[in-house]
Amino acid sequence: MVEMPEINQDKCNQCGLCVTVCTCGAIVIEEEKVTIIETEDCHWCTNCEAVCPTGALTCSFEIIVEE
Amino acid sequence: MTIDVTFLKSIPYFSVMSPVELETIKPLFSEKSVQRGEVILREGEVSDTLFFVEAGAVKIFKTSAQGKEQILSIARPGEALNDIPVFDSGTNPVNAQALGPVILVSIKQDKLQNILRQYPNVALNTNKVLAQRMRQLVTLVEDLSFRHVLGRVTKILLTHAGDGVGNTDHLTQQEMAAMAGTAREVVARSLKSLEEQGLIRLERHRIVIADKKALEEIVEDSG
Numbered sequence: 163m164v165e166m167p168e169i170n171q172d173k174c175n176q177c178g179l180c181v182t183v184c185t186c187g188a189i190v191i192e193e194e195k196v197t198i199i200e201t202e203d204c205h206w207c208t209n210c211e212a213v214c215p216t217g218a219l220t221c222s223f224e225i226i227v228e229e
Numbered sequence: 230m231t232i233d234v235t236f237l238k239s240i241p242y243f244s245v246m247s248p249v250e251l252e253t254i255k256p257l258f259s260e261k262s263v264q265r266g267e268v269i270l271r272e273g274e275v276s277d278t279l280f281f282v283e284a285g286a287v288k289i290f291k292t293s294a295q296g297k298e299q300i301l302s303i304a305r306p307g308e309a310l311n312d313i314p315v316f317d318s319g320t321n322p323v324n325a326q327a328l329g330p331v332i333l334v335s336i337k338q339d340k341l342q343n344i345l346r347q348y349p350n351v352a353l354n355t356n357k358v359l360a361q362r363m364r365q366l367v368t369l370v371e372d373l374s375f376r377h378v379l380g381r382v383t384k385i386l387l388t389h390a391g392d393g394v395g396n397t398d399h400l401t402q403q404e405m406a407a408m409a410g411t412a413r414e415v416v417a418r419s420l421k422s423l424e425e426q427g428l429i430r431l432e433r434h435r436i437v438i439a440d441k442k443a444l445e446e447i448v449e450d451s452g
Contacts, residue, residue: 165434170266206433208402212413222399225390227438228430 164200167210171195173218180210180219232258232283232334239307240281241358245350257340263331269310270325276314277338282306285331286398289323290407298407302365303328303389303398312359315341328399371452373410380451381409382419383444386429390438 166188174196180189181196186203189196189210196218208221234251237243237258243251260283263269269280269287287304301323304310310325315338336344345352372381385408391397402420406413420436423429428444430437438444 172266204433206431208417211401211403212417217403220401220403222401222404222434223431223436224397224399224434225386225436225438226392226397227390227441 164202164204166198166200166204167206167208167219167221169196169198170218170220173216175216175218177215179213179215183209183213185209232260236283236306236334240309241307242309242351242355245354246348250348254344257336257344259335261333261335263327263333265327265329265331267327267331268324269327269331269333270321270323272322272324273320276311276321278335279312279315279338279341280310280325281334282308282310283332283334286328287331288326288328288404290326291323299410300404300408301369309358312355312362316355316359376448376451378409378411378415379419379422380448381411382416383423383447383451385409386423386436386438387441387444387448390441 176191176194176196178191178196181191185207186201186205188199188201188204190199191197206221206223210219211221232255234248234255237251237255238246238248243254246254263285270276272291282304284306287310288300289302289304289310290298290300292298304325310333311321311323313319314321318338345355372384376384382405385400385405389398389400400408402416403413406416409416420429420431423444424431426443428438428440428447430439
């Protein structure tokens with residue numbers, strides 16, 4: 163399973179801004195619903211989170227210390 | 230769901246109680262599950278029940294009239310969410326929201342007061358917990374007032390860093406901004422700056438701290 167940005171459908175207003183900024187085509191609108199497709203091409207640019215006007219899209223980071 | 234006495238013992242309030250005493254108070258507690266994103270407490274509401282985190286993490290935050298969020302703390306297992314309104318019988322001064330799946334243990338205000346009357350050592354421990362919370366809030370005011378934003382972001386990275394196994398915090402740049410009292414774009418710029426200096430690596434889904442000592446120096450110098 164590939165970790166992907168998360169979408170909260172309750173907050174999403176289907177504005178489509180995330181679709182326009184996603185550089186790997188991982189975010190699509192299907193049947194009036196924003197859907198995220200698992201892909202290794204997503205390099206976690208976080209542009210989708212940055213443009214989301216409702217805070218529905220989130221790209222979380224695990225913070226770790228290198229051994 | 231059965232509440233584990235071992236968990237009650239791990240709550241700082243009740244850590245001084247014996248296993249027999251904990252068995253006695255155990256029936257006074259209830260347990261419930263909360264989904265990721267669910268708002269557990271809202272600012273301004275009355276709280277007649279004290280909640281403790283049994284599993285997961287809960288964001289404690291305030292929201293401005295313009296919708297800006299300031300995270301005050303992340304509550305983890307054993308920590309209470311709303312001791313202030315439960316003890317002063319006022320309204321919730323903050324909001325609480327589950328950062329992931331969360332299990333909560335709760336006790337009614339009157340039942341808690343009975344325990345405090347019956348077990349003075351628990352009351353003393355409660356004072357200690359409230360004093361620690363006051364200390365944490367003073368530190369937050371100090372950080373927001375005197376520490377520059379790069380120092381604040383760096384401190385957040387060090388505070389929430391894990392070893393990559395077990396329970397490690399997951400934070401979005403928006404959440405880091407709400408902790409640091411700044412905008413998301415500023416956090417993004419700060420992270421980029423740290424990456425350009427070779428102190429961290431921004432990887433897919435991970436921030437790797439490559440030079441912990443250098444980050445500690447940035448925090449030290451920023452205060």
